[in-house]
Amino acid sequence: MNGTASGGKRSPVETDLELIGQAQNGDRQAFGQLVRRHHQGVINVVYRMCGSMDLAEEAAQETFIRAWSHLPRYKPRAPFRNWLYRIAVNLARDALRRERPTVDVESIPLASGDQGPQALVEARERGEIVREAVTDLPPASKEVLVLREYEGLSYKEIAETLDIPIGTVMSRLNYARGRLRQSLAPYLEVL
Amino acid sequence: MKGHVTEWLGAYVDGELSGVRLRRVEWHLRECSACQGELDWLRALSGLLEESSAVERRTSPERFVAQVGLRLPRRQERPPAQRALEVGWKMVPAGLLFSLAFVHSVFLVAGVIQVALWMGLGGEVGALLLPGSSGGLSLPDLSTLSQASVADAVGTVSALVQSGSALAWLPVLYLCLLFVIGLLYCSWLASWWAHRRHQQLTASNHIS
Numbered sequence: 001m002n003g004t005a006s007g008g009k010r011s012p013v014e015t016d017l018e019l020i021g022q023a024q025n026g027d028r029q030a031f032g033q034l035v036r037r038h039h040q041g042v043i044n045v046v047y048r049m050c051g052s053m054d055l056a057e058e059a060a061q062e063t064f065i066r067a068w069s070h071l072p073r074y075k076p077r078a079p080f081r082n083w084l085y086r087i088a089v090n091l092a093r094d095a096l097r098r099e100r101p102t103v104d105v106e107s108i109p110l111a112s113g114d115q116g117p118q119a120l121v122e123a124r125e126r127g128e129i130v131r132e133a134v135t136d137l138p139p140a141s142k143e144v145l146v147l148r149e150y151e152g153l154s155y156k157e158i159a160e161t162l163d164i165p166i167g168t169v170m171s172r173l174n175y176a177r178g179r180l181r182q183s184l185a186p187y188l189e190v191l
Numbered sequence: 192m193k194g195h196v197t198e199w200l201g202a203y204v205d206g207e208l209s210g211v212r213l214r215r216v217e218w219h220l221r222e223c224s225a226c227q228g229e230l231d232w233l234r235a236l237s238g239l240l241e242e243s244s245a246v247e248r249r250t251s252p253e254r255f256v257a258q259v260g261l262r263l264p265r266r267q268e269r270p271p272a273q274r275a276l277e278v279g280w281k282m283v284p285a286g287l288l289f290s291l292a293f294v295h296s297v298f299l300v301a302g303v304i305q306v307a308l309w310m311g312l313g314g315e316v317g318a319l320l321l322p323g324s325s326g327g328l329s330l331p332d333l334s335t336l337s338q339a340s341v342a343d344a345v346g347t348v349s350a351l352v353q354s355g356s357a358l359a360w361l362p363v364l365y366l367c368l369l370f371v372i373g374l375l376y377c378s379w380l381a382s383w384w385a386h387r388r389h390q391q392l393t394a395s396n397h398i399s
Contacts, residue, residue, distance in 0.1 A: 028260060028263060031263070032256050032259075032260055035255070035256045035259050035260075036252060036256050039252065039255055039256070039259075040248075040252070043246065043248070044246055047246055053246070053247075053248070053249050054249070057248075057249060057250055057255070060255075061255070061258060061259050061262060064259045064263075065259065065262050065263060065264070068263050068264070069264065123242075126239075126242070126243065127242070127243040130239060130240060130242075130243040131243060134240075148205065149237065149240045149241075150240070154205075154207065155202070155205070155207050170198075170201065170202055170207075173201050173205075174198060174201050177201055177233065177236060180236055180240075181232065181236065184236065184239060187239060188232060188235045188236060188239065
């Protein structure tokens with residue numbers, strides 16, 4: 001990250017709140033630390049929603065740029081991570097509206113080296129099917145599922161992040177899981 | 192078995208249930224094989240999703256951070272005059288509170304002086320300021336004015352005004368100043384609320 005307002009050595013254990021305070025005063029290095037801490041989660045959220053790594057990295061960058069612009073108005077009522085996820089989800093929605101969702105086969109992770117070639121191929125195929133099933137979910141229930149299953153947010157945090165009631169979080173999650181049960185039935189049986 | 196808890200199983204797996212609801216689900220699961228089957232299925236689904244949770248990045252973290260850094264726009268610095276105006280705006284309630292205390296003090300002193308003059312302690316000055324004092328006019332007691340009924344207060348004030356006393360206008364002035372301070376505070380409060388609401392809406396629109 002270029003330039004810093006405060007200069008000097010930065011403590012490695014600075015909390016998000018400390019970094020946010022410095023970034024709010026224009027410290028780009030402090031903001032860089034925040035980006036370093038949270039970018040993986042933001043990329044994951046957008047990727048799970050869009051199914052494309054290129055789109056996810058682009059939207060994640062845009063998320064942080066937007067966060068930087070609105071940081072002076074950020075009030076730490078909710079965790080910074082959840083605030084970022086809110087921006088990321090909104091950007092992912094926009095991206096989904098603009099582009100048809102695609103599954104990026106190249107970005108599918110390789111299974112561990114302990115597995116044989118056959119197991120590797122199967123794991124890769126299964127991963128692709130799961131990602132496709134998640135990507136095909138309706139956006140509203142997909143957002144809730146991604147935040148819960150992949151990012152581990154509590155129902156309350158999801159409700160705050162998406163600005164919806166907790167009851168809606170539960171019903172959307174139940175719906176998403178029901179849909180996945182249908183589309184992933186063969187893979188669930190073999191587990 | 193009646194009373195299945197299927198709709199709560201997701202929340203149960205996620206550790207979101209507590210109290211009576213949690214006990215009810217746990218009790219039901221011991222008895223109901225259908226719901227137990229649903230629970231197994233939910234756990235299997237979570238496992239399947241977790242298995243595919245790893246995401247292979249195209250860009251290294253360092254490069255990602257650098258790219259974001261290059262794209263960050265320069266924040267617009269607010270001019271000092273605007274910042275001073277903002278600070279001044281936030282100080283308005285304190286200023287009004289100070290004004291209120293000042294008005295109270297001034298009128299308290301004025302009331303004391305008035306009583307002293309009425310009792311004849313002011314000599315000729317008293318006669319000049321209170322020409323109608325010999326007419327048996329009742330004292331304009333500021334301390335009790337607020338407790339008296341509105342009709343009494345209006346009656347007292349109008350009697351004082353008619354007497355032509357120089358101090359007779361004090362209660363009127365006092366009430367007017369209180370009214371103005373109250374009005375200013377309400378206006379500030381209303382504009383502060385409107386400004387805050389506007390900020391929230393703008394932030395929410397931009398984030399969306």
